[in-house]
Amino acid sequence: MIKDQEYLKSKASYCLDLAKKLGATDASVTVGNSISESVSFRNRVLDESNRSDSLAISIETYIGKKRSSISSSNLLDENLKILISKCFETTKITPEDEFNSLPDKDLLAGEIKDLNLYDESHLENDKKIDYLRELEEVASIDKKIVNTESGFTENKSNFILANSDGFCNGYKSSSFSASCVTVAKDENSMERDYEFTSKCHLNDIIDPKNLGKIAAEQTIKKLSPKKIGSDKISIIFDKRIAKGLLSSFASAISSSAIARGTSFLKDKIDQQIFSNSINIFDKPDLVKGMGSQCFDSEGVKSEALKLVERGFLKEYLVDTYNGKKLNLKSNGRSGGGTNLYFENGQISFEELLKIHSRSLYITETIGHGTNIVTGDYSVGANGFLVENGELKYPVSEITIAGNFNDMFKSITLANDLDFKYSVNSPTMMIEGMTVAGK
């Protein structure tokens, strides 16, 4: 069983009291417990079971404008005593920073909405095994599939965030996830692909047969890829890749990157950075949302934001420290975005594929070729060549490159948005990028 609120609260207030007693002017504590149980399968037999029970505490102490922090997994009072005095001693000799402070009291979350993020159902390991068996049976029907790996994880967490200004709140959340990775082989190649599902509630995950079927189909489609020549060609990003570009955008508008001057989007508020048709939202209060939160990691209430309106940048993602530096109020984004998404475009997926007579549909990228200082983007990729709206053949061992400043202004979105992850995008087309191949 995960630790209840009372237990976590008692630990948090023990720490706050101790820090105050030592002479800290302010303090904040996060205590959390998370239990996860997972089972994995390989080629239709049990491969691994894993149970994890983690306690974690992190404490920040302030002496005026001086701050330092400690973290530990050992919650015994005796250990906490040692750590807090160590933290306090370190704080004493840490230089002052005028922007260090707890969040403004009037920004702290008051009433906590129930976003239905916790499902108390428990799936016994034997039931997880049944799910995976069913999944892998479907995934391995086709003879071209030579290896299947799948897993099921159930996670339950609970936490309390408390600070010396009287904030003390937390809540439980849960997730149920299943994934399937398949390897297919033919005379020319061996390829791998995957499908997964993850939800707060057990009843919302995809059924095993479907999950296995999708993974296998996606993998088989990739067999015998060709390498194409270097070219300027429009790129269509599958939803699972398009969301990555949105994540890069989120890191570029984080107040820390802006305050440090290390973002290509610095000083771009109220300027046009995307094409006219683009709207981007970040909504923390979606019921059962994978990125939902009642407040951010500092306790600041977070409200829905329209980050980009008709292509114009409207807001940064602001926390307390960097907000003070930039003279902005925290908007409850100290942990970054929440449920971040592009609003749907006007055309269907099929219409998007037909816009150009020849384009490249990217289903996977590899490498870390994103530079948010310059906006330069260059990654390894594979996918499919699209001709007249149809996937012609798989393509691999190519790179795609561009710069976000140009790429963002050349985006066309389909209308197929769904909320599979915490960051979501419809299928996306970008014109004018460079493909390097043969």
Place this chain on the structure above:
Amino acid sequence: MSNFFNKSDLTRNDVEEIVSDTLKNCDDGELYFEDSKSESILLDDNKIKSSNYSSDLGFGFRAISDEVVAYSHSNEISKESLKNSSKNLKSTLKSSKGTYNHEIPKTNNKFYEEINPIEQKSLDSKLEVLNKVNDYLRKKDFTVKQVTASFAGEQKSIEIIRSGGEALTDVRPLIRFNVSVMLEKNGRKETGVYGVGGRQSYDEYLKNDNWKNVCEEALRIASVNLESKPAPAGEMKVVLGPGWPAILIHEAIGHGLEGDFNRKKTSAFHDLMGQKVASEGVTIVDDGTLDKRRGSLTIDDEGTPTERTVLIENGILKNFMQDRLNARLMKTKSTGSGRRENYKHIVLPRMRNTMMLSGKQTQDEMIKSVDKGIFAVSFGGGQVDITSGKFVFNCTEAYEINNGKIGSPIKGATLIGDGPSILKEVSMVGNDMMMDPGIGTCGKAGQGVPVGVAQPSILIDKMTVGGTKL
């Protein structure tokens, strides 16, 4: 190791009893205790931005029956918690009929000292170095707009308790010192990053004002990038500099030679043992025994002493890297490559210090032989798709080569290649093998572990460069 017992109701006898009882019908398994202390101190934007200390104590209990691994971990060190884990393992492996393999090699070697680097240098003197770095760089060059400098240190003590009560211990220090600088000139911004580290005290890496060299290198890389032009796109010849660019080897073939992927036949290399996978003259080893290096280990996380494993000898594939599980199932022996990020993770076969050994040519000869291509000196990260064998890595410092001469610097570009065939494209191997500065972390299945790489300069006849200039 008294730490694991003195603050709980657990006695060594209890532990040995529970471990032996849980593993009695299993093929292998162990209880892994870990006590780690770590710190990170960060200077950023002219200020000490954070100083964090962390202590973590926990155990991971593993039982293996044939191919099935049951694992349970917790950071509550108590008899009840250990019994719960035991129950959990037994329920997964209820029909297990294995015979426990008690054999495990021993070693008297030690590749680092049992120090706690965090305690060996006062916080004051660490703060002083970070402030000196900031002042030095900002005074040195007026285009410096941002400086980030950090210390990260840890001491990790582990104890492995096997069925029958055999105990194996190790104390591992690790530090890293890192400097990142951003320059701005004529509206253009570029960054340069450099760092040093390994399994010694901070001061070993800072003596003779070595922090200045780290600053200079970060500054040099950033300055080069300020002048960089768009990179070319397409297939061409690539000369790699010595040292850190060996992450190409790590990504392109290292991961593909890890035992698990080959046992499962998901690696592009699984049926190539004994075959030619690289040009003649290419020899690659993975070595856990180098003195005080970041990727070195006295014993691995299963208790096996590490070794120097020859992976490819003169072009021929000789060995995979193995942990105990994959070694047993592939009927070979562990190479001391069983590693985990911490007690929260299962053991996987991993790299340690992966090195391509020196050949005979000089870097000059390589450059001169290239009509059109690129010269790559430093890299950010890399990644590989084990199954298709395709891998990438990102240049952070690279130049054009035109008619045998090094030309302008080019912007960061991704290089992509095919693992099983790339080493056959190596046409020259330099005589200048160099270790990386001690900064690598390898990710696999969500677990990060410290690793090292080394190589001489090499010439690759054909690789795809992912620039924007056609």
